[in-house]
Amino acid sequence: MSIMELLKRLTGNRNTSANSACSRLRMVLAHDRSDLSPAILDQMRLEIMEVVSKYLELDHTGSELSLETEDRSTALVASLPIRRVRKVAR
Amino acid sequence: MAQLPSSDSTAHIDALKSHNCRSIVLCSGKGGVGKTTLTANLGIALAKLGHKTCVVDADYGLRNLDLLLGLESRIVFTAQEVISGSCRLGQALVKHKHEMNLMLMPAGNPRMLDWFNPEHMRNLVTMLAESFDFILIDAPAGVEDGFKNAVAGANEAILVVNPEISSVRDADRVAGLLSSQGTFDLIQLVVNRVRPRMVEKLDMLSIDDVLDILAVPLLGVVQEDEQVIISSNLGEPLALGKQNSPAGVAYGNIARRIQGEDVPIPDINAQPAGFMDRLGDFLSTKII
Numbered sequence: 617m618s619i620m621e622l623l624k625r626l627t628g629n630r631n632t633s634a635n636s637a638c639s640r641l642r643m644v645l646a647h648d649r650s651d652l653s654p655a656i657l658d659q660m661r662l663e664i665m666e667v668v669s670k671y672l673e674l675d676h677t678g679s680e681l682s683l684e685t686e687d688r689s690t691a692l693v694a695s696l697p698i699r700r701v702r703k704v705a706r
Numbered sequence: 707m708a709q710l711p712s713s714d715s716t717a718h719i720d721a722l723k724s725h726n727c728r729s730i731v732l733c734s735g736k737g738g739v740g741k742t743t744l745t746a747n748l749g750i751a752l753a754k755l756g757h758k759t760c761v762v763d764a765d766y767g768l769r770n771l772d773l774l775l776g777l778e779s780r781i782v783f784t785a786q787e788v789i790s791g792s793c794r795l796g797q798a799l800v801k802h803k804h805e806m807n808l809m810l811m812p813a814g815n816p817r818m819l820d821w822f823n824p825e826h827m828r829n830l831v832t833m834l835a836e837s838f839d840f841i842l843i844d845a846p847a848g849v850e851d852g853f854k855n856a857v858a859g860a861n862e863a864i865l866v867v868n869p870e871i872s873s874v875r876d877a878d879r880v881a882g883l884l885s886s887q888g889t890f891d892l893i894q895l896v897v898n899r900v901r902p903r904m905v906e907k908l909d910m911l912s913i914d915d916v917l918d919i920l921a922v923p924l925l926g927v928v929q930e931d932e933q934v935i936i937s938s939n940l941g942e943p944l945a946l947g948k949q950n951s952p953a954g955v956a957y958g959n960i961a962r963r964i965q966g967e968d969v970p971i972p973d974i975n976a977q978p979a980g981f982m983d984r985l986g987d988f989l990s991t992k993i994i
Contacts, residue, residue: 619993632907632908633910634905634909634910634911634912637915638911638915640871641871641919645875645919648878648879649882688881688885688920
């Protein structure tokens with residue numbers, strides 16, 4: 617880290633143009649690599665929640681499905697906040 | 707996702723292996739990132755290191771490798787005549803004026819785009835493998851047929867990228883296509899046209915940013931250098947070493963890494979100029 621970076625961090629200024637290039641690239645590459653459109657992703661999110669909702673009561677507003685990439689591999693990451701566990705007959 | 711056709715013939719790979727020849731394609735996806743300049747300079751640099759090197763202009767639509775090497779007036783026959791059998795391989799190869807180890811295989815006229823296919827490229831490489839240690843293939847921009855032809859003849863790739871958002875995105879696409887083909891022993895990255903001062907001000911993606919995003923091993927870094935334009939005006943690549951230039955040194959280092967030498971990749975630092983620049987340098991001092 618350079619003094620400039622430290623100053624920018626201390627002043628809470630993280631939006632340098634290089635930083636925004638990085639985050640925009642990460643977002644767009646995750647979609648490029650998987651060839652999934654945001655519409656399909658949203659469809660998947662709804663269907664996954666439908667299945668999970670059989671067992672758990674979910675917080676619908678906080679749920680999120682996203683693509684994350686690291687080292688040329690892409691992962692589908694779901695974050696589904698739980699309200700409570702349903703009692704299901706086994 | 708579009709897939710490259712799988713290699714239906716491996717005769718060229720056998721020829722490369724048996725003659726101990728390495729065939730490297732230089733590609734980027736995006737145009738204007740410096741592929742042709744890098745091809746010309748690495749050709750010169752490898753030749754200077756004593757390797758018999760052939761640079762192949764595979765950009766049949768917009769050929770320029772001859773110009774950058776200063777060989778445009780010496781072309782008699784091209785890859786077109788070699789493939790069609792109307793001349794021998796040796797008649798089409800153009801020897802460089804100063805580097806006797808370097809030859810150019812010129813591109814034919816743009817009508818080659820209509821009929822040239824990956825099998826032709828593999829045949830060309832099979833012929834070249836006998837006489838050379840290195841074949842450098844200058845791929846055209848894009849990921850269409852011309853690109854597919856160019857990569858068909860190679861077993862290694864150098865991905866050329868600028869620290870710039872659209873170039874990185876396109877390079878990622880090309881990296882995906884190359885690795886899905888499964889015929890490459892080695893895919894490496896050259897970050898070209900880096901502007902140190904902009905990187906220091908956090909206004910340009912840093913080398914680490916680019917590596918982090920693309921996850922392709924780094925072969926070299928070349929900084930933006932006005933000498934590159936002057937040298938292409940003259941048709942005398944910087945790697946010839948006539949001028950002392952940062953890019954010329956970087957090309958030489960890349961060539962040495964290609965031949966297996968362990969040459970460290972230096973941190974790129976801007977040359978200080980006025981007070982504001984010196985202040986900028988102070989602010990950019992690494993503290994952690």
